Amino acid sequence: MAPSSELSVGVIGCGYWGPNLIRNFSSVKGWKVKYICDLNQARLQQVHEQFPWAEPVTDVRLLFDDPTLDAVAIATPVSSHHSLAVTALNAGKHVLVEKPLAASVAEAREIVRVAEEKQRVLLVDHTFIYTPAVRKIKEIVDSGELGDLLYFDSVRINLGLFQHDINVIWDLAPHDFSIMDYLFPDKPIAASASGMCHFGNQEDVAYVTAFFKKNIIAHFHVNWLSPVKIRTILIGGSRRMIVYDDMQNSEKVKVYDRGVDVVDSIGGIYSILVQYRMGDMYSPKLDTKEALRAEVEHFKECIEKGQTPVTDGRMGLRVVELLEAAQRSLDQKGVRVPIETSSNS
Amino acid sequence: MAPSSELSVGVIGCGYWGPNLIRNFSSVKGWKVKYICDLNQARLQQVHEQFPWAEPVTDVRLLFDDPTLDAVAIATPVSSHHSLAVTALNAGKHVLVEKPLAASVAEAREIVRVAEEKQRVLLVDHTFIYTPAVRKIKEIVDSGELGDLLYFDSVRINLGLFQHDINVIWDLAPHDFSIMDYLFPDKPIAASASGMCHFGNQEDVAYVTAFFKKNIIAHFHVNWLSPVKIRTILIGGSRRMIVYDDMQNSEKVKVYDRGVDVVDSIGGIYSILVQYRMGDMYSPKLDTKEALRAEVEHFKECIEKGQTPVTDGRMGLRVVELLEAAQRSLDQKGVRVPIETSSNS
Amino acid sequence: MAPSSELSVGVIGCGYWGPNLIRNFSSVKGWKVKYICDLNQARLQQVHEQFPWAEPVTDVRLLFDDPTLDAVAIATPVSSHHSLAVTALNAGKHVLVEKPLAASVAEAREIVRVAEEKQRVLLVDHTFIYTPAVRKIKEIVDSGELGDLLYFDSVRINLGLFQHDINVIWDLAPHDFSIMDYLFPDKPIAASASGMCHFGNQEDVAYVTAFFKKNIIAHFHVNWLSPVKIRTILIGGSRRMIVYDDMQNSEKVKVYDRGVDVVDSIGGIYSILVQYRMGDMYSPKLDTKEALRAEVEHFKECIEKGQTPVTDGRMGLRVVELLEAAQRSLDQKGVRVPIETSSNS
């Protein structure tokens, strides 16, 4: 690759998400979008009109074979992630890949292995990790002010576009799985899931529960059939609790000085063992940077400084491990399925 | 019993809920609160001061032995419901019993059997069924305007008082189980549940899923450890959907003209099989009657006219069946537990 | 009066508000409701059934002539406040009078004068001053953390009951005028008002602006014709600002670390002279005491200790002065009307 101060990227896949990547790579100083690539010629032409500076190509091999191209961004259906990412990494490209990293744990593991072997940067596009809200929550959790973490509860529902290749868990839950992975130092050891197909043959409503070694429980509600759009995460701590409501224009994150105190006294029939405690609430100021812009800047910095991304392949792999466990549970009527922890080692 | 136009009731249990029953029985024309009863003498005296017209007694047998007493209302811990209700029914009293009806399916079944044998009115205090909001939703569901029912999703969470004799499912889920039972003609055939104890030995966070013969899924989130109070039910239909937010001061019920249309065309990589449809929303006017007052009036009417209450023993039994199935699943790590359907026959 | 530790009160007027006063006087230790009084015999009887311990009388002179009666609470139409309050004070009774204190400044002044002469406690029932929310805001304002006070903006609108004896300003604005009087050390020196009668001959929508010596502006929107109920007060400070939304179940008071900084630099065409500043928001915990109960307790304490109530006659007079100025402006097409400041001396 040329010892240039500008990095070049080719974006593969011009569907729903691709143009967002192209726009952000185009607007961040230090990135140059050299190629845009899609099998669909009409779609490719349409996107090319918006971004005339990028060369439109239908054959992805042109990107891999261009020795001056630094990186690729993969925004294709998940079934193609493994093949494209592995080929790109083997061709020496840094890779940004849309979530989820791959369609199976086996595939995800191989991508991670190749990236490490080739010493290329592998960034999984878990965009929410780069939002000001999640960044701020991370600060709060890391400060310890929540006390012991007790539970993680997320609801991500909408009248959503049905996907015909993946179900609602694979579509929406990666957002919440990655947020939990980012925030919680402990990782789930088992999962169970229930869901229902009402139309077609993919679940459109599903519930996933994750279990930990410690007394932590996590739960995820994903739904393509909700009349209202809800994106809420509750994080319970023994001293403080957080409500993150992504649909609010302001005050997305609220920290409640609320918790429970164990009371030792032995009481009568109307007594309680535990009492709750209520104090003030505060809502921290959030900065207004667009998440995908921050992510694209971070990708550049990781490449230039040889750093590991916040949303690296191992996080992407852990998300796929949880997805696969949830899927297996879904296929077995909700039986609790253990999660192998290879990604933590 | 005296052929009087006024009915007399004794309220057993003067804890949190008892005074609400006393207040409503006192304010509804045609009811007279003759006795209030509690084992705790100090508590009894305290409540007596608010309601000086009712005779305070500690011995519940005085109520059963009074041939002029028409009815008893039982607001004691659930473990005592069976014994008190069966004795009262055998003494010829009509019985209103706080939810849940009993601590087990076996107990609940016997209460129902005795009530039917003795031809006494047995009303289970599933108060939400008598709210203007739930009544209105019932009208809408019964009208068929929702199309096929697809899912029922409820969240009932708060920084709640811990109970030391029952877990969060037995405490909070009876509300939502009864609402679903009232609204949905189909009844669940299996349940699974997950939860976590963080303090003491009762689950304080739990998730219950219920399954049906048809393509319906129901899910219940109950939580004593939430920093915010949420009481929301979503009901998905193929043509319309309802959001019931009980925490709103106005517009508690919203009906969305939203749904999905199955699209037959076979598309390419970016196509979808199913498309969503969005129309207007409306929020019906609700009347403002207090639910417990309506329930107490309904109890009187059922006694006088020999009618079966809306929240009769069989509804109470079905709620306990679902509770017991959820509990068994909770004890077996979330395994799906079938529900016996005796109560529907 | 008897040297008893219990105080006796007679409540005059059993319309909408009277029963609330009776209920609170009945439930606060140390108060005994001796009489309830109304000219309307049927209404009196109806209220008597709820509060059987109070003697019902139609002739108010019985109260004034009873030497053992300590206090009266006046909850009659405003036109009768002056006559009743002055007679009661002259009879040696302590007086709690519903807001507004009187129908004119002249009347209000005389009530205040007689109370001071007779050294009786005169408490004006500006209930909002006793709410946990307003008490907390008072603490925050007094702490100085808001910086310089810049404006007070209130909206109190609803689909309200029309009054045929007073317009919407006299009905609703006393709440907000008293809250501003309580919170702001500076008092208005002039007012202007606009409004409209759509039905009958009383204004049902009105806007009042109050002016101060300092650079403070206050504005009040009152409306009986709003489809939604809004009760919001904004308080602007140079360093922090408060939003008080009384319709929220929780988080009624929010304090924003927001303000403006004056920037000295002289800029070009796109420059600004002043920049805004945004920080965190916090919402203080509020206690849950009922305001009217706190007020009735405060009335008792003032009588026993010879203290001046927080909502004393002078506050009540200042509220009437602002009402009268607003009314005069309303009658003169919005001309700015000065406010005489006798009440501040």
Added chain:
Amino acid sequence: MAPSSELSVGVIGCGYWGPNLIRNFSSVKGWKVKYICDLNQARLQQVHEQFPWAEPVTDVRLLFDDPTLDAVAIATPVSSHHSLAVTALNAGKHVLVEKPLAASVAEAREIVRVAEEKQRVLLVDHTFIYTPAVRKIKEIVDSGELGDLLYFDSVRINLGLFQHDINVIWDLAPHDFSIMDYLFPDKPIAASASGMCHFGNQEDVAYVTAFFKKNIIAHFHVNWLSPVKIRTILIGGSRRMIVYDDMQNSEKVKVYDRGVDVVDSIGGIYSILVQYRMGDMYSPKLDTKEALRAEVEHFKECIEKGQTPVTDGRMGLRVVELLEAAQRSLDQKGVRVPIETSSNS
């Protein structure tokens, strides 16, 4: 001008709003942005980088002198609108001008006169008129379902950027003045205003009231010093009422079946003359088209078909007439100032 099917436009002023105009003119088929113009060379260069297809010029005369240019869009400070618009119209250009149309009624009248003389399209950029929400409200008002219009109440407040050349009325109120003008067939005949300068010498908080021949009142609260962003309009009708909350992501427009019924009966002391009526609420579905895009398309259509824009010069003039009346009232301590109605003839 060339008989081309594509129209060319030059955008004058590249401050805050100009780039939005350039972006929309660029994306609407049938428009070509030929020039972008700004006195500030650095700013011009910066904007040129985003829109490389438009020629950057600092001398506006180049636009007027180009016989092939069809139209100009003026997004400069309001003091320059008159001179630029009149010159452009005299040069035969169609003109889109940012709101408010001009800095005085005299200036606005001349612009309108020249446009009519030259038979050029003059569109005032009252963008809100092109939003799906306001369009839908217009439909509802025009249908007559609200009954008689009673009041218009708007709140548009924020922690806003201070302007040093105009006060908060001239900055924010044109939005609401134009919305009222669009919706209400009656036009105001007088206005009064109050406000306060806290920093610098421009009012940062202000209240404007407008009066009509009929029993209608309109009121506008504009504020640069609010800690929260509120954009709400209430429209009261005798049969139905509308709440338009522009800050909502969904359900921006709600129509309440609420109103008042005049009751003839003469009652006693607790009676009322008027009773309120409450029914359902509905929230119509809104389409999702960007307002500025719709406006730019409308500008094109008006030019091609010789039509008068919805937001024509006469609407722009009426808005300036109301602004000038409000300003005069502000300068005279709130005196009610009549509005001359030349624009309606």
